[in-house]
Amino acid sequence: MLCPQLPVYGLDIETDTATDGLNPAVSSIVAVAVCTAESAEVMTGNEADVLRDTEAVMAALPTGVFVTWNGSGFDLPFLVDRSRAAGVPLGLDTRLDRSLHTRSPLPGHAGSYRGNWHGHRHLDAYRVYRNDLRRLLDMSCSLKSIAGFVGLDAVEFDAARVHELSRNDLRSYVASDARLARLLALRRWPTAAPFIDQLAAV
Numbered sequence: 001m002l003c004p005q006l007p008v009y010g011l012d013i014e015t016d017t018a019t020d021g022l023n024p025a026v027s028s029i030v031a032v033a034v035c036t037a038e039s040a041e042v043m044t045g046n047e048a049d050v051l052r053d054t055e056a057v058m059a060a061l062p063t064g065v066f067v068t069w070n071g072s073g074f075d076l077p078f079l080v081d082r083s084r085a086a087g088v089p090l091g092l093d094t095r096l097d098r099s100l101h102t103r104s105p106l107p108g109h110a111g112s113y114r115g116n117w118h119g120h121r122h123l124d125a126y127r128v129y130r131n132d133l134r135r136l137l138d139m140s141c142s143l144k145s146i147a148g149f150v151g152l153d154a155v156e157f158d159a160a161r162v163h164e165l166s167r168n169d170l171r172s173y174v175a176s177d178a179r180l181a182r183l184l185a186l187r188r189w190p191t192a193a194p195f196i197d198q199l200a201a202v
Contacts (some may be wrong), residue, residue: 004189007064009120010035010182013075014174018163022074023107024081030162031170033178034058034066040175044167051079051088059091063119065196067185069143069177072112072124073102081108091118101130114197122197125185131195147180150187154180 014031015021028047032054033040043053058066068075076094083090093116100112115122130141133149147154155176157165165173185192 004065004186004193007036007062008182008186009061009064009066010040010178010180010185011066011068011071011075012174012177012181013078014162014170015078016163017160021160021162024078024085025107028086029078029082031174033171033174034061035175035178035182036061040178042171042175044170044174047082048086048088051083051086051090055088055090058120059118061118061120064121065123065185066117066120067123067125067181069181069184070103070124070126071122072097072100072114072127073104074106076113076115076122077106077109081106093117101127116197123185123192123195125181125188125192125195128185128188128192128195132191143177143180143184146184150184152180152183 012033013029015027016030019027021027029050031042031044032050033042034054034057041057043050076092079090079092080094094113096111097114098111102112105111126141129146133141133146144154144156155172157169157173162170
């Protein structure tokens with residue numbers, strides 16, 4: 001496996017499924033995980049605190065690449081919308097790119113985004129795997145499906161019932177997804193690197 005020149009971080013968010021967890025106009029962010037090679041930082045609790053703590057983590061990390069799974073269409077715009085709603089500024093800059101495949105745009109959005117967070121460039125690993133596996137194998141490109149396909153263990157719960165998880169289960173779930181996004185990107189790094197968002201500043 002070709003070693004990336006910059007640190008690679010996994011990032012995942014979980015939203016409040018007690019309301020419409022897919023609509024940032026009505027659903028809050030209840031957890032964020034940022035995974036490094038050594039550990040995972042997990043933020044849960046009050047949304048404003050979660051966002052402030054995530055911002056602090058991202059600002060403190062050495063400049064690298066942060067990896068999401070379908071983050072272009074979900075995590076990035078959801079974070080931007082909820083940071084505005086909570087009044088918590090983030091160093092996350094995004095730019096709509098209509099050329100990016102979008103499964104289903106978030107309410108209030110016209111498509112998917114490229115991003116940059118305090119100099120960390122964004123990589124949506126979903127796009128890497130969808131680019132060939134979906135076409136060649138006609139398989140689901142969900143995070144859990146791909147992880148299972150390549151032999152990675154995932155923490156699994158019903159994604160529609162996140163609001164029913166205990167705090168410990170929520171922390172395990174979001175950390176697992178951030179870890180998997182990072183590991184899946186690293187497994188395909190020579191192929192994944194060209195998918196990194198090319199934004200010096202947005």
